Amino acid sequence: MREIIALARKDLKLLLRDKTGAFFVFFFPLIFAVFFGVIFSGGGGGTSAIPVALIDEDSTEASRAFAEILINSGELEILKTDRATAEDLVRRGKQTAFIVLPDCFGQRRENVFYGDAAIIEIGLDPSRKAEAAMLQGLLTGHYMKGFMTMFTDPTAARDQMQTGLDQIRELTGDDREQFVDLERFLVKLDTAFAELITAEKDSAAIDSMKTQSAETGWQPIKFAVSEVTLQRDGPKNSFEVSFPQALIWAMIGCAAAFGISLVVERTHGTLVRLRVMPIKLSQILAGKGLACFGAIVVVGTMLFVIFTIFFNVQAGSILFFIMALASSAICFVGIMMLLSVLGKTEASAGGIGWAALLIMAMLGGGMIPLFVMPSWIRGFSSISPVKWAVLALEGAVWRGFTLEMMLQHCGILVGIGVILFIIGARVFKSTAH
């Protein structure tokens, strides 16, 4: 085993020093996937607007006005729909969250400073903590903004508020106790209005209202958060389609690079030297296989991190993703072994190898996603190992595969890999003597 690891490390070192190899193994797949991801995302790339579904159950003047504010804000990409559809969209990851304006919304909004605060219901996957916090902040802000527009005349509003304050101050005992927070808020708000009257600066006032509500503990609206567990059966964005393709290209790059490197070992005499070492030919081939496997896993992990962080790709299951990546890597190690016996020289092996890989990729959905292919090609594409790798990877990312389906696809990949490796190794051994 030590010898196999030494062989593999040598090959990885050689790959790192070969700029063309490194390009095809890492940069090309990345560029490919980003390019197609951007093209199919309908221009603009990763827009910052959060896609949310909006359900207006209240249907009052006030709720419609609030919806209008959200739509015009540009911070949210609003889709108006009913609750069932919204939940479904969120579950499938098409929309990040849904927002419900419940039927008491308009009425409670009238309770500016007393009575029950308005409630907004939001629903999203429990893992999306960042989005939940951001959404609540945004909604609070817009709600406050709505407030401000209610008071077209800040001076009048100030008077009204003063009346409210006086009323609170007249209360005694427990009744008074109830309104301590509100009282403190109104006092500060009063200052804010005073500023507003002098500065006429709308947004500054909203900001100060927000901080004051936070400082005093008074909340103008309350959120009811319901959890909708993400259940993936469709890509959330175009990068979730192009990410598995990036992995396919990385694996193709690795298979080609290591397959050709085995031919180079033969033509450059180093294979002769390896064969006079006290190791078996099978160890030499195993070392090559391990190097190819290792390179795929490393590049695959790097791409995964990049696409997760920068392109909003979210694997439905990390475990399944690891399974898919590992079994695809095994499959491509087999392909690598077969490629190494296809040509006698570097040039012929490279030419035949890349041609074979490109056809495999084309048929298997490495270039054009499988789900946009006509069904007759899709049937035909089953002969390409690339298809199984794409399906397994998509299964882990957005197809929402069950464990059984995952095992089935991984099994096929490992099977193909082992068979191709054995065939390749046999041919290699027979031509070595």
Added chain:
Amino acid sequence: MLKLDNVHKSFGKLVAVNGVSLEIKPGEVFGLLGPNGAGKTTTVNMAVGLLEPDQGTVSINSNLSPLEPATRRKIGVAPQALALYGELTGHENLTFYGKLQGLTGKKLNERVDWALDFVQLKDRQKDRVDTYSGGMQRRLNLAVAVLQDPQLLLLDEPTVGVDPQSRNAIFDNIESLRGKGRAILYTTHYMEEAQRLCDHVGIMDQGKLLALDTVDGLITSYGGKDIIIAELESGEVKIETNDPVAELEKLQKQGKLLRFRLERSNLENVFLSLTGRQLRD
């Protein structure tokens, strides 16, 4: 240490090695001398198990087959075709091959240093091999062979393109390995090398071992006579003789010997008389 017994090897119709038998003992340098295509490399390849003989046997330490990986632990080979990774440094090449030979840790570092010294490449060890000159690559190729201090060394034209100074240093080092009891097979088509280095020499041509003896033995048996070119008062004479001393005494008695030159016979003449051809055309 190494014994070939009547080995044959053909490639299709071409008979590359045709019934070669030879034995190399510990502490001996055996030279295989022959022109291009004689079958030297094919013989070496069979000795290390890269090729299986069609007929005949190869044995290491009297009963081990080089086809077994474990046996190859005892053998160091410098293949005729350079076998190095150009993208790695000299040091990295040696470390890598050392690991495959089972060396580790401190021992590995020691041996790598020693091998670099052996071929005088210490100052270039951190450079990539594809920046080496041809002779330097050839020397590194040899360093890999001696790396694990094997009992049997098979050196297939290890000094082609190496400058005289480095070559002399390498010869000295090979001689010290012989002193430590290593068995060495050395193939070459330079008769000077064989003459300087080898205890026994096999003359090979067209797959056959035509003669096998010590250098002196070969010259005595096949080298023909020494030649005296003498200048007398009467003019220049050229005399072939087996006993130059007696011949010179005779000349001196005959008349005044002004000058003379002695041309000792060599392996070139041995080859010529064995094959009717020059070693190098």
